[in-house]
Amino acid sequence: MPGTNLTREEAQERARLLTVDAYEIDLDLSGAQEGGTYRSVTVVRFDSAEDGAETFIDLVAPAVHEVELNGRTLDVAAVFRDSRITLPHLRAGSNELKVVADCAYTNTGEGLHRFVDPVDEQAYLYTQFEVPDARRVFASFEQPDLKATFRFTVKAPSGWTVISNSPTPEPRDDVWSFEPTPRISTYITALIAGPYHSVHSSYEKDGQSVPLGIYCRPSLAEYLDADAIFDVTRMGFDWFQEKFDYAYPFAKYDQLFVPEFNAGAMENAGAVTIRDQYVFRSKVTDAAYETRAETVLHELAHMWFGDLVTMEWWNDLWLNESFATYTSIACLAYAEGSQWPHSWTTFANSMKTWAYRQDQLPSTHPIMADIRDLDDVLVNFDGITYAKGASVLKQLVAYVGMDEFFKGVQAYFKAHAFGNTRLSDLLGALEETSGRDLKTWSTAWLETAGINILRPEIETDSDGHVTSFAVLQEAPALPAGAKGEPTLRPHRIAIGFYDLDEAGKLVRTDRIELDVDGERTTVPFPAGTARPAVILLNDDDLSYAKVRLDEESLRVVTEHLGDFTESLPRALCWASAWDMVRDGELATRDYLALVLSGVGKESDIGVVQSLHRQVKMALDLYAAPEWREAGLTQWTDATLAHLRAAEPGSDHQLAWARAFAATARNPQQLDLLRALLDGAEEIEGLAVDTELRWAFVQRLAATGLLDDDEIDAEYARDRTAAGERHAAAARAARPSEEAKAEAWASVVESDKLPNSLQEAVIGGFVQTDQRELLAPYTEKFFAAVKDVWESRSHEMAQQVAIGLYPALQVSQETLDATDAWLASAEPGAALRRLMSESRSGVERALRARAADAAAATA
Secondary structure: OOOOOOEHHHHHHHHHHEEEEEEEEEEEOOOOOOOOEEEEEEEEEEEEOOOOOOEEEEOOOOEEEEEEEOOEEEOHHHHEEOOEEEEOOOOOEEEEEEEEEEEEOEOOOOEEEEEEOOOOOOEEEEEEOOOOOHHHOOOEOOOOOOOEEEEEEEEOOOOOEEEEOOOOOOOEOOEEEOOOOOOEOHHHOOEEEEOOEEEEEEEEEOOEEEEEEEEEOHHHHHHOOHHHHHHHHHHHHHHHHHHHOOOOOOOOEEEEEEOOOOOOEEOOOOEEEEEHHHOOOOOOOHHHHHHHHHHHHHHHHHOOEOOOEEEOOHHHHHHHHHHHHHHHHHHHHHOOOOOOOOHHHHHHHHHHHHHHHHOOOOOOOOOOOOOOEHHHHHOOOOOHHHHHHHHHHHHHHHHHOHHHHHHHHHHHHHHHOOOEEOHHHHHHHHHHHHOOOOHHHHHHHHOOOOOOEEEEEEEEOOOOEEEEEEEEEEOOOOOOOOOOOOOOOOEEEEEEEEEEOOOOOEEEEEEEEEEEOOOEEEOOOOOOOEOOOEEEEEEOOOOOOEEOOOHHHHHHHHHHHHHEOOHHHHHHHHHHHHHHHHOOOOOHHHHHHHHHHHHHHOOOHHHHHHHHHHHHHHHHHHOOHHHHHHHHHHHHHHHHHHHHHOOOOOHHHHHHHHHHHHHOOOHHHHHHHHHHHHOOOOOOOOOOOHHHHHHHHHHHHHOOOOOHHHHHHHHHHOOOHHHHHHHHHHHHHOOOHHHHHHHHHHHHHOOOOOHHHHHHHHHHHOOHHHHHHHOOHHHHHHHHHHHHHHHOOHHHHHHHHHHOOOOOOOOHHHHHHHHHHHHHHOOOHHHHHHHHHHHHHHHHHHHHHHHHHHHHHO
C-alpha cells in the first residue's frame, strides 16, 4: 500500500491531541490534459491539546517543496518520510500548517484518477478517497474522526467544469473557488473535473429546494436516462427524510457517472460518484435497473448515515454500509411509487448469498470487526460488512419493530449531527425507543462470527396430522483458521405454511411469527392440524440463517419450486438449494435437474439471472470432472431452447441469450453465435446490440473462432472506453499459449495498464474451458504475487491476487501449493487473508465434486 499503514492506536492518539478546524486546498489542474503531476497547496488550521507536542500529517506525493508550521519553515528532507510529515513543537491551542507539494494523477481509481476518453481524446478526472487516499491529493489528517471544513480552489483547463462537495461557483479566469463545506471527514471530500455533460433539476417539497445534478462524459450523453435517475432520487429524498426526520444535510446533490470506477459508487458528501457502466449503452434487464436504483438509494442514505454522522474508527464501517444497504432495499420495497416492491426477493437472492459465502470462509469475522490498521479495513469491504450486516439490521427491525427502529435512528441523527459515533451510541438510542435491552442481542449478533442453521422437526400421526413441531438451531464449527467459537443466537422468524391449490400453485395458507432461541424451540401448532405440503422456516426472510427443509417439504419443493405464487419463498428455496450444493449436500447434477425443472416458471428476472450464474459455476467448479462436459452440454442445450422459446424482446429472452453465449460449445451452437453476430441469422425480438455483440465476440474468441484482426474489427465498430475493455478481454481469452503469455505479461510483468483494462485482461485470461492451458500459470502466480502486492496500489494488487489465483485448478496440488506459499512467503495479514479465502474456494469445490461423484453411484 503506497503510504504508511496508519494503526488504530496512532489514530486514537492523534484524535486525543488534535481538533481540526479547517482546510484550504488550492490545486492547479491546468495541465491535466497532459497528465503527470499537479501543484497542491494545503493550509490547515487545528488545535493542539498540549504545548510542545509532536504529531504528523499524511501526504503521498512525488515531491514536497515547502512545509511551514506556525510561520516556521521546516526542513522538508528532515520531516517528510514514508507519506508522513512530522509536525514538531506544536502550540497549545491554535496552529496553522502550510504544505506545498507536487501530487500525481493516477490510473488506478485511487486518489485523483485521470482518464482520457478515446472518443473525444479529452481528459476526465475524479477523486476516490475511501479509505486513505485523500492524502494522495492534499496533506490531511487521514482518519474519519478528525472532521473539518474544506474550502477547495481549483485552476482547470478552459471549457472544463469542476464539481465538489459545495455548490459549483462561476469560474474566474478558469479558477473555481468553492465555499467551505460543513464539518465532514477527509474521505468523503471530492473533486470531479473535465468537460462533463450535465443535466439539472431539483427536489422540491414543503418549501425545501435541493438542486440536483447528473453528470457523465459527452460520449455517453445519448444513453443517459436522467429522468429515471431523478425519479429514483426524489423517491429516496421523500422516504429517507420522512423516516429519518432530518432534512437532507448538504447544499446540493450531484450524481456523477465516472469512468474506470473500482466500486459501485462512493458517498462523497453532495457529490456522489458512480461507475458509468450504470449508463446503459445497450438493452439490459429490469434487474440491472433495480441494481442501479439500489445503488442510487444506498449512496443517498449515506448522506445521513456516514456523512452527517460518521464512525469514529473503521471498526464501525459495517454500520455505515449495512445501514445504507438495509434502508435502500427497504425504500425500494415500501416507498410509494417504487417499481421494485419485490426488492426483498432480490436481497435474499443475491446479497444474502454473498453474505453466507463470506461467513463460511476462514476469514469470517464478527460484523463489528477488529480493525487494527488500514490494511485490515481495505480487505473488509466484504459480504459480512455489507450483506450480513444489512440482514442483521433487518432482523433487528423485526426484533424491536420498524417504528421503534426509526424513532431511535431519528434521535441518533439529532444527537450526533456532524459528529462521530460508536455502535453503542446507536444501540443506546434504539434501547430508549424500543424498551428492549440490546446488549445481549448485540453480543450474539454483532460480536461473534459464523452462521446458524435452522431445521424443522415435525412429527405426524398415521392420518397426516401434526403431533409436534419444533425448530432446531445449530451452530456449525467455524472454518479452520477462523477466530471465535460457534454461537447460537436469538432469531425472530416467520414460518410459512403452503399448500397446493386447484391450479397446482403453492399458496401460503398460514404464518406464525416467533422467537427462536437455543438448540430447540417448540412451535405453537394446534394439535390435530393437517400437515401442510411445505413448511418454510424464515419465511419473509426476517433473520440471517441457513435454512433446511424437512423431507416432505423438500419432496414437494423439488417438484413444484416454480409454483410458489410469490417470488420471495421461491427465492428462499432457490437460495437454500444453492447453499446445499456449496455444502456438498446436493449434487451438482441434481441441482441442474432442479433448475431445469423450475426455471421456466420463474418470473423474477433477477432470480433467473442468478440461477444462470450459479448453474454455470456449479458445472465449472463443483461437478465431477468425468460428468462435467455432459452437464455443460445439457445446460447449453437448455439455454438455447429457452432462448428460442422466450417472448420476443423480453428480459427473459435477453437473459437466456447471454446465458447461451457464456456456454455455447459445439460447432452448431458456435456457428449460431457467429451467424447472429454477422446478421446472417436472427431470433425474433433479440436485438444484437453493442453489449450483446461483445458477449458473442468474447465466447467466439475464447473458443478460437475469432483472431486478432476480427477482434480489432469489432473494436473499430465500438471505439469507446467500453469497447477497449471488451477487446482487451477478448484478446486475453484466445486459447493459445501466445495469447496467454501476452495477457500475463501485461498484468503481472508490467504495471502500465489502468485499473479497468487490467480487470478486463484478467477476466479474459481466466476461461473455465482452458484449464490445461492455464495450468502452468499456477507456479508463476505463486512466484509473482507477493512482489505484485508489495509494489502496486491496493486496488491493482487485489485484482491480481484474487483474479489470477488458480481457482480453476481444483486439486489437492493447488491446496498444497497454497499452503507451501503461505508458510514460506510470510505475507502480511491482508494478503494472507485473500489467499486463504481463495484456497477455501478450492477446498469447497473438492468436497462438492466428491458429493457429485457419489450421487452418480448412489
